[in-house]
Amino acid sequence: MERKYFDCLIQAIDLINDGIHIVDRSGKIVYYNAAAKRLDEIDVDKAIGRHILEVYPSLTFDTSTLIKVLNTGNPIFNIEQNFINYKGDKISTINSTLPIIYNNKIVGAMEVSRNITEVRVLSEKIINLQRELYETNNTSVEKIKKPKAHYTFIDIIGQSKEMLKLKTLGLKAAMSDSPVMVCGNTGTGKELFVQSIHNSSNRKNKPFIAQNCAALPSNLLESILFGSVKGSFTGAENRPGLFELANNGTLFLDEINSMPLELQAKLLRVLQDGRIRRVGSSNTIDVDVRIISAINIDLNEVIESKQLRQDLFYRLNVITLIIPDLSKRKEDISILIDYFIKKYNDKCKKFFNGVSKEVLDIFMDYSWPGNVRELEHAIESAISLYDGDIIREEHLPFQFKNFHPTKNFTLDTNVIQPLNTAVEKVEKEIITSALEQTDYNISKAAKIINVPRQTLQYKIKKLDIPFK
Missing domain, CATH: 3.40.50.300 (P-loop containing nucleotide triphosphate hydrolases)
Incomplete structure (x- = not known):
């Protein structure tokens, strides 16, 4: 690797928030990034070339994850290690440690440490x-x-x-x-x-x-x-x-x-x-x-x-x-609305007494991926930010801005059509409506109409539905 690329790599590693140590076969530190310096409060020039247990005297041959990997050659993942640094601070880290192997021999080890002290x-x-x-x-x-x-x-x-x-x-x-x-x-x-x-x-x-x-x-x-x-x-x-x-x-x-x-x-x-x-x-x-x-x-x-x-x-x-999703017990939405309006009226000293018909239609047709908590936050947001006696559509959070209740689909029964043609027409209308409600998010649309994501993708292609 050319020197300039190596220097760029070292600079990038220094920006990583996790501490990175590299030791040679004897356990001496050969690399020590900026995050490790912040964690241990030891200058890099004082750490390089010194044995890992010299720099971390509270560790031992049995407790040091780097020493274990050097001795066994087996990687260690997500192991907690506790030590005391030179200032006497108790430090807890989660370490993932890998052996460095060259020509089938262990020549060192690298460790990534995430600080979990707090x-x-x-x-x-x-x-x-x-x-x-x-x-x-x-x-x-x-x-x-x-x-x-x-x-x-x-x-x-x-x-x-x-x-x-x-x-x-x-x-x-x-x-x-x-x-x-x-x-x-x-x-x-x-x-x-x-x-x-x-x-x-x-x-x-x-x-x-x-x-x-x-x-x-x-x-x-x-x-x-x-x-x-x-x-x-x-x-x-x-x-x-x-x-x-x-x-x-x-x-x-x-x-x-x-x-x-x-x-x-x-x-x-x-x-x-x-x-x-x-x-x-x-x-x-x-x-x-x-x-x-x-x-x-x-x-x-x-x-x-x-x-x-x-x-x-x-x-x-x-x-x-x-516990069922809110979308599976929509008859509870009205009483939940009343409960949360009263709760946040009392909290915010407001005087809302309900929601508009348009808002109720939206709430009854919405899929509620965040369940009751999402409904509560929608009511809290409207009451906290606006004044009035009715929560209206323009008061609702962003996820409702482009939402439109599902249309009631009807067929002209006076015109006899082939069954597959009529079914495809209804399917196309339902899928188009679901895509519009979810801003053309395939996963969310599939959840609304209760079909697998792959099935929805197939039908969009089959029915030639324009996709934004």
């Missing part, structure tokens, strides 16, 4: 705050009596058959201690049901703790759930996990399908034995916790895609509540 610090602060709320005070024999969850079944707005049935099932679920899995797309109101089940159960005066399992590395999530003991990793302190804090109460694990598989096995063992072990400890602690979990994908998909272990799935899925 994520860990915030998580630990949350745990500490929860501990302050739920642990017994030294001067009091009673635990804090504040409610742990805000919503009850009365807060779930809906009179459709589906929602009334779900409320009944949810109330029955609250009468038992069996695990519950709540399924539904984003914005359908899963946590409302979860909190309502807790608040109707015999655990209602005990802790309710929620933890989202998405976007957290396995090691960090493990210490959050099960706690840690001092010295179990660099900077670790004696700290209870959420299972201990939720003892005798409810632990809500949101997006459980995003939990790393290796941690799912440990969670399964806890559910089977009723005991947890803090990270770094050999002692077990008995816990009595009800688990309610939630997923935002189809039940069948979560197993077929192997996002969730089958044995854990069956352990969690004793009682199932499937």
Whole structure:
């Protein structure tokens, strides 16, 4: 590679936000980008040529991911590493480390480190705050009596058959201690049901703790759930996990399908034995916790895609509540509109008393990909930004600007046509209308008319529908 291209590559790597280290076969640093300098607060000229453990004295041959890869030749992906830099700051990173191989020999290793220090610090602060709320005070024999969850079944707005049935099932679920899995797309109101089940159960005066399992590395999530003991990793302190804090109460694990598989096995063992072990400890602690979990994908998909272990799935899925999309319970739209108008009138000191007929037609015909949350935000936006007594079409957010309710399609029955001709005519009108409503977004249009994307593309071509 010509020198000028090499220099350009180095300049580009220096712009990357993740820290990048490259070491030679002996473990000496040969490259160290700007992000790594910011992370470790060590000048590049002081790091180059020095052994990795000299620059990071809190690491060892056993804990350094770079040393492990040099010794084994096996790549490591998304492993949490904790260390203390020269200023005494505790640093947490997620490392992916690759061996550098030349002529079938390991000549070095490269590591990309993503800084998650703030994520860990915030998580630990949350745990500490929860501990302050739920642990017994030294001067009091009673635990804090504040409610742990805000919503009850009365807060779930809906009179459709589906929602009334779900409320009944949810109330029955609250009468038992069996695990519950709540399924539904984003914005359908899963946590409302979860909190309502807790608040109707015999655990209602005990802790309710929620933890989202998405976007957290396995090691960090493990210490959050099960706690840690001092010295179990660099900077670790004696700290209870959420299972201990939720003892005798409810632990809500949101997006459980995003939990790393290796941690799912440990969670399964806890559910089977009723005991947890803090990270770094050999002692077990008995816990009595009800688990309610939630997923935002189809039940069948979560197993077929192997996002969730089958044995854990069956352990969690004793009682199932499937929350329908708003598009499948449109009879609830009117009462939801009234509820949200009242809510944001009170909040914004406004005096809206309804929506225009045009807006109601739009709302009844819209597909609501964001579900109830999207409807709430549409009402909130209109009331926050405008004044008046009626929410009109011009008050609606951008996604409704070019939306037009579906036309009612009719055939002239006085004119006899070949059946396939008549069907194609209706198909063409429906597809054209769906494309116009979605600004010619194939995926959204396919969802509106409930056909696969490939089928819609085929019909557009077959029916010679102009596509913008």
